[in-house]
Amino acid sequence: MxxxxxxxxxxxxxxxxxxxxxxxxxxxxxxxxxxxxxxxxxxxxxxxxxxxxxxxxxxxxxxxxxxxxxxxxxxxxxxxxxxxxxxxxxxxxxxxxxxxFKIGQYVSPNYNERQRKVLQMMSLDARKSVERFIESHGPDALDKIIRAAEEEAKRA
Structure with missing residues (x-):
């Protein structure tokens, strides 16, 4: 060999x-x-x-x-x-x-229950973007978006 x-x-x-x-x-x-x-x-x-x-x-x-x-x-x-x-x-x-491994499932208790549920469904990158959106527009802006999405889902 x-x-x-x-x-x-x-x-x-x-x-x-x-x-x-x-x-x-x-x-x-x-x-x-x-x-x-x-x-x-x-x-x-x-x-x-x-x-x-x-x-x-x-x-x-x-x-x-x-x-x-x-x-x-x-x-x-x-x-x-x-x-x-x-x-x-x-x-x-x-x-x-x-x-x-569900890494990143923790969401700050500063958000209300509805917002926490939405944030937990997101990837970490999307969550960071939404958190920046909340910082610049306030938590009420996110609630408006969530309500609009819920109403759209009911119509569909």
Whole structure:
């Protein structure tokens, strides 16, 4: 086997840094500059998952030494997370993480019950915009919008 055998045995060390670090770094920088938030979700989720894998490896390194296929399994999993054809990180976020973590559900008690219900249904970005609207136009302006939306819903 010679050279090919040596390359195959060390595939994780040769290809791994490019797939697990360099390409995600480049794609993350592109995502920061793009106006879309979809690629931000993909790459932020990737870095969270990669950090969890790294913490797992650091915590369990003595056990993982007994599994010679671990580096290759990690490489395959990271390929699935990274490669645009799969978008594995975004898939994991959509199917698993989003279900269990409702980050940002807290709304200040300064708002009345109706306003809190509306704000809790919004994404964090939309909520920030609405809170800026309330600061500049007052809480009564939001109540007018909510009433108008309710009346429109009744007519439909």
């Amino acid at each position: 010679g050279v090919l055998g040596a390359l195959a045995r060390h595939m994780d060390a040769l290809v791994g840094p490019g797939i697990m670090l360099l390409y995600p770094l480049y794609a993350s920088m592109r995502a920061i500059e793009s106006p879309s938030s979809l690629d931000d979700q993909q790459w932020l989720t990737y870095w969270v998952l990669y950090s969890l894998i790294t913490l797992f490896e650091l915590s369990c390194w003595k056990v993982l030494q007994w599994f010679p296929l671990w580096p290759y399994m990690k490489l395959l999993f990271c390929c699935w997370l990274v490669l645009p054809i799969f978008n594995g990180a975004a898939y994991i976020y959509e199917t698993h993480v989003r279900r269990y």
